[in-house]
Amino acid sequence: MNIRMFRTLALATLLVAALLAGCSLIGGSKVGPTIFAPDPRVAADPAWPMVSWQLSTNRPTAASMIDSTRIAVSPVPGELQVYKGAAWARTPTEMLESGVLRVLEDSGKIPAVARQGSGIGADYRLVMDLRHFESDYAGAAVPSAVIEINVKLMHSYDQLVVGSQTFRQVQPAAGTSVDLVADAFSQALGAITHDIAGWVLNTGHAHEVAHPSGRP
16 A cells, blocks of 8 residues: 555544544544523512512422533424534523522522522522423424423421412524524523512512511
8 A cells, every 4th residue: 555545544534533423623623512601680670579588599400301501402392302513501400590599699689598508597498490491493483492490489497388380481582593592591591580589589578478477
């Protein structure tokens, strides 16, 4: 085998290996996925009540297909796929818990709020179950970012649920590209964390008014 034939064979082998590995070669380096990090800034509603109690949050529960850094898409009803070459910087449950915490902290309406296990003496605990966090075409030409989550507010003294509600946000994307889908998720995430924070403050406040002694 001459040198020219050897070089041709070596190059072909390298290209096949790259294809099998599922990556592209640019300048000899792998091309990774585009990382999206929705980080909406949410303003508090001045009408929210000022409360004197403290809150802890649980990391939301979710199915493994939903709670992944891979961006889920439903092209047809009942089917979930993922966008190729794209990923979230954090899992959906991390984004939701952090979002709710930040809205409450920045609102100035509550003395303290933190994740469970942080050591604060929480009077109430927020439990969340994430049901949907996917891009859904739902028969349309462009998808919508769909977020659905059930939340429960528990009184720490007796572990009773003082309120429960399901929140759902459907935000149409401006197009089919992944960056526009990610922007729709950012808008939906901002709206749903705002609604959850307001509900927590109003629900806890109503319970405190009804039970000023802290007893059921």
